[in-house]
Amino acid sequence: MTTQQIPVVVLAGFLGAGKTTLLNHLLRSARGTRIGVMVNDFGDIGIDAMTVAGQVGSTVSLGNGCLCCAVDASELDEYLEVLTRPESRLDVIVIEASGLAEPQELVRMVLASENERIVYGGLVQVVDAAEFRATRERHPETDRHLTIADLVVVNKADRVSAAELSAVRETVGGLAGKAVVVDASHGRVDPELLFDRVVPEDEIEGQMSIEDILYGPEDEAHAHPHAAYETVSLTASTPLHPRRLMAFLDARPEGLYRIKGFVDLGAADPVNRYAVHAVGRFLRFYPEPWPAGEERLTQLVLIGSGVDAAGLRKELAACEQNGPQDAPDEHSMWGVLRYVRQSRTDEEPDES
Numbered sequence: 240m241t242t243q244q245i246p247v248v249v250l251a252g253f254l255g256a257g258k259t260t261l262l263n264h265l266l267r268s269a270r271g272t273r274i275g276v277m278v279n280d281f282g283d284i285g286i287d288a289m290t291v292a293g294q295v296g297s298t299v300s301l302g303n304g305c306l307c308c309a310v311d312a313s314e315l316d317e318y319l320e321v322l323t324r325p326e327s328r329l330d331v332i333v334i335e336a337s338g339l340a341e342p343q344e345l346v347r348m349v350l351a352s353e354n355e356r357i358v359y360g361g362l363v364q365v366v367d368a369a370e371f372r373a374t375r376e377r378h379p380e381t382d383r384h385l386t387i388a389d390l391v392v393v394n395k396a397d398r399v400s401a402a403e404l405s406a407v408r409e410t411v412g413g414l415a416g417k418a419v420v421v422d423a424s425h426g427r428v429d430p431e432l433l434f435d436r437v438v439p440e441d442e443i444e445g446q447m448s449i450e451d452i453l454y455g456p457e458d459e460a461h462a463h464p465h466a467a468y469e470t471v472s473l474t475a476s477t478p479l480h481p482r483r484l485m486a487f488l489d490a491r492p493e494g495l496y497r498i499k500g501f502v503d504l505g506a507a508d509p510v511n512r513y514a515v516h517a518v519g520r521f522l523r524f525y526p527e528p529w530p531a532g533e534e535r536l537t538q539l540v541l542i543g544s545g546v547d548a549a550g551l552r553k554e555l556a557a558c559e560q561n562g563p564q565d566a567p568d569e570h571s572m573w574g575v576l577r578y579v580r581q582s583r584t585d586e587e588p589d590e591s
């Protein structure tokens with residue numbers, strides 16, 4: 240079932256861009272979310288900040304429920320197996336690519352993994368705002384890496400002027416196409432951009448995180464992280480037309496980074512609801528039988544940066560089926576079925 244699949248996020252970026260800093264930020268602000276981390280070595284991970292509960296082989300279990308292991312690419316599948324065991328109870332896995340790794344290779348390996356318990360969670364590319372120009376000159380492959388990213392974090396915003404930051408953002412935006420671009424200082428992006436946070440039962444809303452306590456409130460000059468994206472929730476009781484839904488998804492607007500939820504396709508498949516998971520360019524449907532007695536609703540959450548919420552609502556409303564004369568024909572499911580996983584070997588990173 241979709242709800243049990245663990246998103247695997249690939250975190251890449253040039254040497255020193257701030258990947259480990261961002262990872263540490265995620266670990267510190269994890270709260271109830273159990274994060275599995277794969278790194279090349281433990282070196283810079285802020286393990287001491289979190290009481291190491293135990294170490295087995297090259298896996299370290301952190302006091303806050305996170306698990307960490309040091310791997311090289313050839314061990315990836317082996318460690319995915321370890322991290323996705325039910326007893327690990329992880330909510331998300333983050334793989335930090337070494338600064339010199341080809342992110343596309345890692346993405347391909349995640350997509351090709353035989354592990355049924357994972358789903359690709361996107362490629363996050365970290366860019367050093369201060370070094371961006373020089374890095375591009377020295378390493379032309381930077382551009383290629385940006386073109387395949389799903390989310391680009393323009394980090395070290397504190398090291399450049401507002402004008403420089405917007406110039407870097409503009410260049411990155413041009414290269415990264417449909418990817419969402421956010422800026423950050425010290426890797427402090429909102430974790431919700433990367434995965435669904437689990438709020439612990441005993442946590443009071445608005446409570447300060449360990450991060451807030453350690454580092455103080457967010458830096459005013461670089462905007463509150465929530466300003467970086469918007470969330471649009473939609474519920475429809477009329478089934479969606481698969482063909483129009485696919486037209487919407489195939490042309491989903493720039494900046495729409497994640498889509499999750501369930502779709503009711505009505506007569507096109509009366510037995511199943513379709514769980515949908517999209518991150519960046521990646522899109523996947525998971526048909527699963529409607530739970531007995533459950534009301535048949537389409538429930539979607541769309542997360543993006545600079546998206547037009549009213550426009551999205553309108554476009555999705557236009558996907559609703561309009562009575563019997565609009566009933567989907569027998570071919571209308573083809574578009575949807577293209578994104579239903581048939582086998583574990585037919586995956587490619589650039590799928591849209």
Ligand SMILES: Nc1nc2c(ncn2[C@@H]2O[C@H](COP(=O)(O)OP(=O)(O)OP(=O)(O)O)[C@@H](O)[C@H]2O)c(=O)[nH]1
Pocket residue numbers: 252253254255256257258259260261283337338339394395396397398423424425426
């Ligand atoms: N001023 C400033 N320094 C930062 C920021 N983010 C990271 N740094 C510093 O930049 C240096 C490199 O950061 P890391 O997080 O280790 O970068 P990395 O991408 O993991 O580096 P490699 O593992 O070598 O590829 C460290 O000294 C960080 O403290 C930031 O936003 N602003």
